[in-house]
Amino acid sequence: MSAAFDEEAITEGVKAPLMNSSGATGTPSTEVILQWDNLEYEVKNAAEKGSTRTILHQIAGEARAGETIAIIGSSGAGKTTLLNALSGRIVGGKLSGSILYRGAKRHPGTFKRINAYVQQDDLMHPLLTVEETLSYASRLRLPNSRYSAAEKAERVNSVIRNLRLEAARNTKIGDAATRGVSGGERKRVSIGTELLTDPRLLFLDEPTSGLDSNSSELVVELVKSISAERGIATLMTIHQPNARIFNTFDKVILLSQGRTVYFGPTSDAIGYFASIGYQCPMHENPADFFIDLMTLDYRSDETLARSKEQVKELADKFAQHSPETEKTVSELGDESNKDVGSSSSSSSSSTDDNDDSKNDSSHNNHRRSKRISIFNKSSTPTLDMPRNNWLSEYSTLARRDWLNILRNVPFLMGQLIQAIFMSLLIGFMFFYLKHDALSIQNRLGVMFIVIVNATFPILMPMLTLYYKERDIMIRERSSATYRVSAFYVSKVTTLLPIAYVSNLVFFTGVYFISHLVFDAGKYFIGLATFFSMIAVTISYLLLIGSAIKSVEVGFIVAPVIVTIQLLFGGLFSVPGTITPVLRWIRWVNPIQYGFSSLALNEFRGLTFDCDSGQQCYQTGEDVINAYSVGRFTIWQNILLLLMLGAVDAILGYICLRWVAKPRYIWL
Numbered sequence: 001m002s003a004a005f006d007e008e009a010i011t012e013g014v015k016a017p018l019m020n021s022s023g024a025t026g027t028p029s030t031e032v033i034l035q036w037d038n039l040e041y042e043v044k045n046a047a048e049k050g051s052t053r054t055i056l057h058q059i060a061g062e063a064r065a066g067e068t069i070a071i072i073g074s075s076g077a078g079k080t081t082l083l084n085a086l087s088g089r090i091v092g093g094k095l096s097g098s099i100l101y102r103g104a105k106r107h108p109g110t111f112k113r114i115n116a117y118v119q120q121d122d123l124m125h126p127l128l129t130v131e132e133t134l135s136y137a138s139r140l141r142l143p144n145s146r147y148s149a150a151e152k153a154e155r156v157n158s159v160i161r162n163l164r165l166e167a168a169r170n171t172k173i174g175d176a177a178t179r180g181v182s183g184g185e186r187k188r189v190s191i192g193t194e195l196l197t198d199p200r201l202l203f204l205d206e207p208t209s210g211l212d213s214n215s216s217e218l219v220v221e222l223v224k225s226i227s228a229e230r231g232i233a234t235l236m237t238i239h240q241p242n243a244r245i246f247n248t249f250d251k252v253i254l255l256s257q258g259r260t261v262y263f264g265p266t267s268d269a270i271g272y273f274a275s276i277g278y279q280c281p282m283h284e285n286p287a288d289f290f291i292d293l294m295t296l297d298y299r300s301d302e303t304l305a306r307s308k309e310q311v312k313e314l315a316d317k318f319a320q321h322s323p324e325t326e327k328t329v330s331e332l333g334d335e336s337n338k339d340v341g342s343s344s345s346s347s348s349s350s351t352d353d354n355d356d357s358k359n360d361s362s363h364n365n366h367r368r369s370k371r372i373s374i375f376n377k378s379s380t381p382t383l384d385m386p387r388n389n390w391l392s393e394y395s396t397l398a399r400r401d402w403l404n405i406l407r408n409v410p411f412l413m414g415q416l417i418q419a420i421f422m423s424l425l426i427g428f429m430f431f432y433l434k435h436d437a438l439s440i441q442n443r444l445g446v447m448f449i450v451i452v453n454a455t456f457p458i459l460m461p462m463l464t465l466y467y468k469e470r471d472i473m474i475r476e477r478s479s480a481t482y483r484v485s486a487f488y489v490s491k492v493t494t495l496l497p498i499a500y501v502s503n504l505v506f507f508t509g510v511y512f513i514s515h516l517v518f519d520a521g522k523y524f525i526g527l528a529t530f531f532s533m534i535a536v537t538i539s540y541l542l543l544i545g546s547a548i549k550s551v552e553v554g555f556i557v558a559p560v561i562v563t564i565q566l567l568f569g570g571l572f573s574v575p576g577t578i579t580p581v582l583r584w585i586r587w588v589n590p591i592q593y594g595f596s597s598l599a600l601n602e603f604r605g606l607t608f609d610c611d612s613g614q615q616c617y618q619t620g621e622d623v624i625n626a627y628s629v630g631r632f633t634i635w636q637n638i639l640l641l642l643m644l645g646a647v648d649a650i651l652g653y654i655c656l657r658w659v660a661k662p663r664y665i666w667l
């Protein structure tokens with residue numbers, strides 16, 4: 001099933017022999033998966049024009065197969081920046097130094113498919129169950145050429161088992177509006193979707209944030225256990241872990257102000273700090289102790305200066321320690337790697353405090369061994385995954401979209417109730433139109449309101465849906481899960497039918513209650529115009545939702561443009577009378593084409609009973625001429641609508657590709 005892969009294909013250039021930092025050739029059990037050296041990251045300093053700010057200073061380290069490494073530091077220390085730099089997800093600024101994947105330069109296209117990144121915010125479809133979420137992820141991420149449907153299902157089951165999600169298997173993910181799984185379960189589902197592909201590297205940004213200590217411990221323990229079992233090199237940022245969690249990690253990187261204050265086996269950290277004059281008090285959580293040492297104290301200028309001095313001293317001492325440390329860390333790394341996968345961390349320190357932490361650790365590991373089952377050993381990590389074809393991606397996404405939308409009862413009911421309510425309101429407002437002079441204005445009014453109903457009531461709720469899904473797509477795409485085009489077409493083919501069903505009810509209701517010209521041909525031509533207008537609205541919302549990244553700005557721009565289109569739609573001002581400077585608007589105004597088409601359809605062939613002495617249009621043709629709606633034929637108007645829709649849809653797709661394109665800096 002998991003065929004062997006050509007490793008040359010995933011790296012650039014000549015592949016270097018695998019070396020650990022002491023220069024020894026790596027053995028499979030201590031294989032260095034990721035090495036980084038002299039990493040510096042600079043950004044523009046917003047406070048001072050022309051100057052830069054260094055966020056990471058000369059960071060070096062390595063992550064080996066099966067190791068779980070924590071990046072710890074106070075807020076703003078540079079943890080996420082380091083994680084992003086290592087995972088190839090850093091945007092903007094200037095990154096320098098070197099990062100090697102198994103001894104060779106990383107190749108962006110393939111590296112992102114073999115490493116997994118669990119973001120801090122778990123963006124998932126709230127209406128899918130845990131099992132469905134994992135199942136769709138497996139269908140999208142695992143290639144059909146290598147995995148049968150049964151194997152994918154087995155993999156999902158294995159993830160559910162290993163991440164202890166059996167009880168939540170059929171629970172919906174949920175969100176602020178819908179109660180779903182707990183925070184810890186949600187995080188484990190996020191991790192599970194990333195583990196489905198058997199990554200070689202796992203990055204987690206604050207996986208315990210927002211979780212209580214029990215859930216946090218479980219998440220970290222499971223990640224550690226799975227990483228060790230599967231030979232995954234795992235790096236995670238973490239905020240103030242408790243002592244038990246701290247001792248779970250094989251190694252820690254302690255960061256302060258973008259500098260390394262310590263990198264090495266967790267069990268040696270207390271000893272190292274004691275050796276440079278900072279003894280961790282007995283019974284104090286070592287993580288809290290280290291973070292206190294590394295945090296700037298802003299209470300006064302004096303405390304700030306003192307804490308800055310202390311941070312500098314810690315970083316300098318670690319840097320001075322470096323040649324020796326590199327060796328020590330590497331040797332210790334080898335030691336700890338021997339333990340990777342077993343249930344205890346190495347310890348070379350003999351201080352009381354360290355004994356304390358060792359006790360914690362062994363207690364922890366005892367709990368872990370009881371609580372954690374392991375992945376199916378027969379499956380080996382894969383290094384690269386070929387993609388599924390477009391049709392397979394599209395059909396999976398479309399099925400997921402349909403499931404999502406059909407479960408979104410408030411949205412569907414809202415659409416239907418709105419359609420019924422508006423059809424009754426408008427139908428009875430213009431109830432049973434006669435053929436007198438007054439009916440002319442009313443008929444024009446009905447035509448216009450029908451067209452308006454194909455804009456706002458569809459645009460706003462569907463734009464909300466689209467923005468949510470777009471963000472999930474951008475996250476999923478960062479792991480090269482599927483093509484943007486498959487996502488985009490899937491959106492068109494779900495949103496359009498949903499809009500058509502509810503608006504068929506609306507159109508039919510208005511048509512018969514207000515008693516427009518009863519004729520099957522006119523009904524269907526009117527419906528064709530109305531549906532073409534809906535297609536333009538859907539394309540327009542895809543364009544806005546793709547081109548404008550910010551939801552807030554999108555919600556301002558979208559209605560403003562539609563309002564302008566309404567003003568120039570043909571009812572409030574006759575096109576020929578508009579100032580020449582603004583006259584071009586009609587050419588790109590779908591409302592004008594839609595209104596013209598409906599008006600032509602309704603008025604053609606009509607005659608009106610004018611009272612004697614009353615100024616009145618005698619025939620429908622008179623109305624058509626007076627309102628200048630006869631510039632194009634009905635079918636030309638419909639064609640122009642469809643063309644505008646196609647242009648919006650194509651522009652939307654181009655914009656989405658641009659928005660979804662990762663702009664990561666690579667080393």
Ligand SMILES: Nc1ncnc2c1ncn2[C@@H]1O[C@H](COP(=O)(O)OP(=O)(O)OP(=O)(O)O)[C@@H](O)[C@H]1O
Nearest residue numbers: 043055073074075076077078079080081082092093
């Ligand atoms: N692109 C950027 N432009 C400007 N400043 C940046 C940029 N990236 C990071 N920073 C700054 O670098 C510092 C480190 O940021 P980072 O997010 O890595 O910290 P962190 O340790 O993860 O903090 P937290 O735990 O609060 O998330 C912060 O002060 C942040 O504002």
